[in-house]
Amino acid sequence: MKTHNHISRTKGVTNLELLVFVLIAVCAWAGVVHGIKIGASYGTPGKWIGGIAGLITGVVAAGVYVFVAALINEPFDRFWRWWRPYPPMCENGKCEGLRANETCKIPEDIIQKIKGISWLGWRCKCGNLCAGGFGYGMRNRWVRVLANGEIRPYLKHRSFGRWIPDDGVGIGVPGKNEKIEKALDNLDRVKLPGWVMACLLTVIFGSVAAITVWNNSGFSNPIGPWFVVACSAMGLVFGSVAWWLGPSKFH
Numbered sequence: 001m002k003t004h005n006h007i008s009r010t011k012g013v014t015n016l017e018l019l020v021f022v023l024i025a026v027c028a029w030a031g032v033v034h035g036i037k038i039g040a041s042y043g044t045p046g047k048w049i050g051g052i053a054g055l056i057t058g059v060v061a062a063g064v065y066v067f068v069a070a071l072i073n074e075p076f077d078r079f080w081r082w083w084r085p086y087p088p089m090c091e092n093g094k095c096e097g098l099r100a101n102e103t104c105k106i107p108e109d110i111i112q113k114i115k116g117i118s119w120l121g122w123r124c125k126c127g128n129l130c131a132g133g134f135g136y137g138m139r140n141r142w143v144r145v146l147a148n149g150e151i152r153p154y155l156k157h158r159s160f161g162r163w164i165p166d167d168g169v170g171i172g173v174p175g176k177n178e179k180i181e182k183a184l185d186n187l188d189r190v191k192l193p194g195w196v197m198a199c200l201l202t203v204i205f206g207s208v209a210a211i212t213v214w215n216n217s218g219f220s221n222p223i224g225p226w227f228v229v230a231c232s233a234m235g236l237v238f239g240s241v242a243w244w245l246g247p248s249k250f251h
């Protein structure tokens with residue numbers, strides 16, 4: 001059971017925590033903006049008080065959202081477990097759900113051999129080992145891992161559907177995600193020379209500054225061009241530092 005807690009933490013809760021963090025940040029920001037707007041009619045102290053009050057209101061609102069979401073999530077979760085139990089009923093029709101299964105690690109050689117299978121295995125009370133997967137047709141599937149290192153298709157489901165018997169069609173075939181992953185992999189292998197970094201940052205910083213100046217004064221301001229030059233120089237410095245510190249990708 002301890003393993004399971006660990007899994008749900010690494011797989012789901014961290015994303016949720018991130019979401020909560022973003023929610024708090026957005027609410028706090030909205031609170032500050034509105035608070036300052038409301039407080040502005042009372043002069044500078046009004047702005048300060050409004051901003052701080054807004055910040056507090058925002059954070060409290062975020063807390064309330066999270067609380068309500070948790071309240072809604074509970075019955076939703078229960079419905080989902082009823083609709084499509086996880087882990088599903090075992091082949092003997094005896095074991096279903098988290099309580100009837102123990103987590104374990106799928107042996108390394110099986111992970112190597114069966115593309116896309118999860119490293120997390122589930123052993124039911126009958127002693128049968130099953131696992132789900134991520135890619136190569138293993139997503140939305142529940143297969144039996146046999147003692148001889150083979151897998152046997154057992155159940156599958158559509159995105160929102162219930163478990164149905166699996167004919168095994170499509171296992172081992174790369175899907176859309178695998179293709180995207182491969183493309184990203186190739187992109188990752190492109191090595192940018194360090195000086196490209198420096199030039200690129202110079203141009204980016206320079207153009208952002210130029211656009212800003214253009215929008216504000218259309219270059220009628222004598223300081224404008226110097227601002228652009230200064231920003232470009234800053235980009236060059238940043239780029240050179242990045243080149244110098246050099247993550248392994250930039251040589």
Ligand SMILES: [Zn+2]
Nearest residue numbers: 090095124126
């Ligand atoms: Zn069983």
